[in-house]
Amino acid sequence: MTQTTEAPAARLTHQPEAVAAPPARATATFAKALNAALADTMAADPGVLMFGEDVGRLGGVFRITDGLTARFGEERCFDTPLAEAGIMGMAVGMAMNGMKPVVEMQFDAFAYPAFEQIVSHVAKMPNRTKGAVRLPIVIRIPYAGGIGGVEHHCDSSEAYYAHTPGLTVLAPATVRDAYFMLREAIAFPDPVVFLEPKKLYWSKEEVDLAELRRTFEDGQAPRRIGRAVVARPGTDATLISYGPSVPTALAAAAAAEEEGRSIEVIDLRSIVPFDDETVCASVRRTGRAVVVAEAPGFASVASEIVARVQERCFHSLAAPVLRVTGFDIPYPSPKLEHFYLPSVGRILDAVDNLQWED
Amino acid sequence: MSTAINGGRGSMMGGASGGTPPAGAGALLPSAEPVQLVGPDGQHVHDDRYPLPDGEQLLRAYGCLVAGRRINDQANALVRQGRMAVYPSSHGQEACQVAAALVLGDEDWLFPTYRDTVAVITKGVDPLQVLTLLRGDWHGGYDPHEHRVATQATPLATQLLHAVGVAHAAKLRGESTVVLAMCGDGATSEGDFHEALNFAAVFHVPVVFFIQNNEFAISVPLKNQTVAPSLAHKAIGYGMPGERVDGNDLAALLAVLGAAVNRARDGGGPSLIEAHTYRMQAHTNADDATRYRSADDVERWVPRDPILRMRTYLRALTLLGDVGERAFADEADAIATAIRKGLNTEVEVNPAELFEYVYTEKTTQLREQAQQLREELARDAAADAASVDSASDDVEHQGKGDQR
Known part of the structure; x- marks a missing residue:
C-alpha cells in the first residue's frame, strides 16, 4: 500500500512570513x-x-x-x-x-x-x-x-x-x-x-x-441525521428547504427582508428521518410556510412536507402551505433550466400569496 | 500489493486490454458433455480429470440426499395442509442441493435462492428457521452469520453480487473463505448475473457460481433464455473457467464443485459450474406444470433420479446395506417429524416487531406509527373482551348445563 504523507501544517511553515495582515481565515x-x-x-x-x-x-x-x-x-x-x-x-x-x-x-x-x-x-x-x-x-x-x-x-x-x-x-x-x-x-x-x-x-x-x-x-459535532436547522431566523413566514434549494431560499429571505418581511429558513439536512419537531415549531411560530424544492412537485418530498405540516400545524396556519418546486416535466436542457428551477422571484411570489392581512 | 485487487493478472490500470488473449483460453471452455462419474445405471464412469470421491464421503452425502428428498416431500404435504403458504420444491435436484452445501467448510458462505431450502438445511441451518419465510411469519428466519448462509434470495441473480462482495471483503482481509452462489437457468438472463460474474473475474475473488439448469424458468424453457452452446460457455466471456456436470450425479457434483472450491481457495479465482438437472415438480404448488410440459417429458427423467443411481452404486459396492438404508430413512423421518411438529405449532406473530428492525434506532415517525398500532390493538382487544363478556352472559341466560 502506498502512503503519501499528508502534512498541510508542514506545508504552511514554508509560506513566506512577510504577511503583515492578520492571517487569512x-x-x-x-x-x-x-x-x-x-x-x-x-x-x-x-x-x-x-x-x-x-x-x-x-x-x-x-x-x-x-x-x-x-x-x-x-x-x-x-x-x-x-x-x-x-x-x-x-x-x-x-x-x-x-x-x-x-x-x-x-x-x-x-x-x-x-x-x-x-x-x-x-x-x-x-x-x-x-x-x-x-x-x-x-x-x-x-x-x-x-x-x-x-x-x-x-x-x-x-x-x-x-x-x-x-x-x-x-x-x-x-x-x-x-x-x-x-x-x-x-x-x-x-x-x-x-x-x-x-x-x-x-x-x-x-x-x-x-x-x-x-x-x-472529539465527539463535539452535534448529530445532524434527523435534525433540521434554522438556517436564518425570522418571524413572519417559514421557508422549508433542503440541499440545492437552501441557498435560493436564503436569498429569497434576504430579498424579503428589504420588503419588510422577516422570513425564517429551515434547512432540513435530513429528509429521512424527517425532523417534524423543528419544522413544526417554526411554522407554529410564523403561521405561514412555503416548501422550496427542485424536484418535480407531484408526489414529491415537498408534497410530504406540506401534508405533515398541515396535519400538525393546522390551527396555527394563517394560509395554506404552498410549494415552489420544479415543474412536472423531465429536467430541462441547459438553456431552459432557469425556467424550471425554483427562483427567488417565484419564492417571493409564493410568500406574497400567503394571505397577508396588511 | 497493488496487484491484489486485480488478481495479479496485471496492474490495476492495465487489465486485460493491455495484453494479448492468454494462451490456452480454450481451457476456460467446459467439456463437450456434462461430467458424469456415476451413470443412471449406477455404474462408475471413468473421467481422467475428476477422481471419484471416496466411499465414506459418498455414503454420508447419500444420507443427506435421502433427507433432502424427505424434506421436499414433507414441505409439499404441509402446503397441501395449509401450514405453509407456498413451497418451491427441489424434487429431482437434491443432488445439487446436497453437494453445494457439502463442498463448503464452516468458514465458507452459501448464497441460496428460494428453491434451495435443502441446501440451506444441509449446511446446518435449523429446518424450522428456514421454513419461517414460507410459513409466512417473517421474510427470513435465521441469522445468516450463524452458519454463513445468506437469506434465500427471491429477486433473481441479485444474491450473486452479494456473494462477490462477501468474497471480496474476505480477500481484502486475507481470509481463506470461499463463497458458493447458486442460481437457476432463468436467472442467467438477468443483468445482475452478468455483473456478478464480471466483477468476480475482474477482482479475482473466490466465488463459485453454481447454476442449476433445471430446464424451466417457471414455464419458459431454456431455449427461450439463451442460444449459447451451454450456460457454462458463458464463463469464457468473463475470463473464468466454465464446467458442465450431470446435476443428478452426486459423485460428479461433489468432484466438480469440490475442485472449483479448492481452486478458489488456492487463489485461482472464480468459476462457473452448470449442473444439468430437471425440476420434477411444478415451480411451486401454485403452478400448473401441465400447461407447458407433458407427463412424458417428466417421465423421461425418472430413471435419472439422483437417489436411485447413488443407491444402486453404493449397494453394489456393499457400502450400503439394508441396515444402513434403514438408518438413513430413520434420520430423514426424524427431520420430517420435527418439521411437521414445528409447523403444526402455531407461532404467535408480534405486530410490534413490524417497526423494530427497519432502522437500528426507530425514527420518530416509526415510533408514532408503532404507538398508533398499539392503541388500535388495545382498542380491539377491549372491544373483544367486552363482546366475550356479553356473549358469556348470553350463554348463561340460555342455560348452564349445556356447556359441558
Whole structure:
C-alpha cells in the first residue's frame, strides 16, 4: 500500500512570513470538505472502502475522491467495472462481511440501474434478518441541477429513496454540514443515501477542515441525521428547504427582508428521518410556510412536507402551505433550466400569496 | 500489493486490454458433455480429470440426499395442509442441493435462492428457521452469520453480487473463505448475473457460481433464455473457467464443485459450474406444470433420479446395506417429524416487531406509527373482551348445563 504523507501544517511553515495582515481565515469548498471527510474517515477506520466509477486515479468526475487511492492504496479506493447494480450489490456483500463501503454513483440518473439492489436489498436486508445483518453503506450521489448539465445529469431523485422504508436520506447544503454529515453517515449503522447538490460543489465557506476533523473526532459535532436547522431566523413566514434549494431560499429571505418581511429558513439536512419537531415549531411560530424544492412537485418530498405540516400545524396556519418546486416535466436542457428551477422571484411570489392581512 | 485487487493478472490500470488473449483460453471452455462419474445405471464412469470421491464421503452425502428428498416431500404435504403458504420444491435436484452445501467448510458462505431450502438445511441451518419465510411469519428466519448462509434470495441473480462482495471483503482481509452462489437457468438472463460474474473475474475473488439448469424458468424453457452452446460457455466471456456436470450425479457434483472450491481457495479465482438437472415438480404448488410440459417429458427423467443411481452404486459396492438404508430413512423421518411438529405449532406473530428492525434506532415517525398500532390493538382487544363478556352472559341466560 502506498502512503503519501499528508502534512498541510508542514506545508504552511514554508509560506513566506512577510504577511503583515492578520492571517487569512481558512476557506474550503463543499467538494473539498467531502474529500476531507472521506480521507479523515478512511484514516480513522480501516474498514471504510470507497469505490465506484472513475473514483480511483481520476479522483471522481467531481474530484470528491481526489488523492484517496494514492494515500490509501488500490484496495481501499478503487474503480469498478462500469455497472451500478454491480457496485451496489458488491457493497451489500462487503457490508455483510464486516466492511463499511462508501460507493459513488457518478450522477443521479446513473444510479437507476442500482435501484433494485437499493430497494430490494440495501433497504430491506436489516428488516428481513431482524437486525442480524446491518448494512452500514453510504451511497454518495452527485445530484440535482443548476449546472447546465445535459439529460441524465441533473435529476432530483430524492423522492424515490425517501419513499423506501429502511433508507436514510441526507442532503447537506453547507460546507460545514457536508463534512460533518458525510462523516456521520459513514459512522451510521444503517444504509444512507447521501445526496450531494452538484451546484454547491464549488461553494466556499470560511472553515478550517482540520478543526472540523478535531471537532468530529472529539465527539463535539452535534448529530445532524434527523435534525433540521434554522438556517436564518425570522418571524413572519417559514421557508422549508433542503440541499440545492437552501441557498435560493436564503436569498429569497434576504430579498424579503428589504420588503419588510422577516422570513425564517429551515434547512432540513435530513429528509429521512424527517425532523417534524423543528419544522413544526417554526411554522407554529410564523403561521405561514412555503416548501422550496427542485424536484418535480407531484408526489414529491415537498408534497410530504406540506401534508405533515398541515396535519400538525393546522390551527396555527394563517394560509395554506404552498410549494415552489420544479415543474412536472423531465429536467430541462441547459438553456431552459432557469425556467424550471425554483427562483427567488417565484419564492417571493409564493410568500406574497400567503394571505397577508396588511 | 497493488496487484491484489486485480488478481495479479496485471496492474490495476492495465487489465486485460493491455495484453494479448492468454494462451490456452480454450481451457476456460467446459467439456463437450456434462461430467458424469456415476451413470443412471449406477455404474462408475471413468473421467481422467475428476477422481471419484471416496466411499465414506459418498455414503454420508447419500444420507443427506435421502433427507433432502424427505424434506421436499414433507414441505409439499404441509402446503397441501395449509401450514405453509407456498413451497418451491427441489424434487429431482437434491443432488445439487446436497453437494453445494457439502463442498463448503464452516468458514465458507452459501448464497441460496428460494428453491434451495435443502441446501440451506444441509449446511446446518435449523429446518424450522428456514421454513419461517414460507410459513409466512417473517421474510427470513435465521441469522445468516450463524452458519454463513445468506437469506434465500427471491429477486433473481441479485444474491450473486452479494456473494462477490462477501468474497471480496474476505480477500481484502486475507481470509481463506470461499463463497458458493447458486442460481437457476432463468436467472442467467438477468443483468445482475452478468455483473456478478464480471466483477468476480475482474477482482479475482473466490466465488463459485453454481447454476442449476433445471430446464424451466417457471414455464419458459431454456431455449427461450439463451442460444449459447451451454450456460457454462458463458464463463469464457468473463475470463473464468466454465464446467458442465450431470446435476443428478452426486459423485460428479461433489468432484466438480469440490475442485472449483479448492481452486478458489488456492487463489485461482472464480468459476462457473452448470449442473444439468430437471425440476420434477411444478415451480411451486401454485403452478400448473401441465400447461407447458407433458407427463412424458417428466417421465423421461425418472430413471435419472439422483437417489436411485447413488443407491444402486453404493449397494453394489456393499457400502450400503439394508441396515444402513434403514438408518438413513430413520434420520430423514426424524427431520420430517420435527418439521411437521414445528409447523403444526402455531407461532404467535408480534405486530410490534413490524417497526423494530427497519432502522437500528426507530425514527420518530416509526415510533408514532408503532404507538398508533398499539392503541388500535388495545382498542380491539377491549372491544373483544367486552363482546366475550356479553356473549358469556348470553350463554348463561340460555342455560348452564349445556356447556359441558
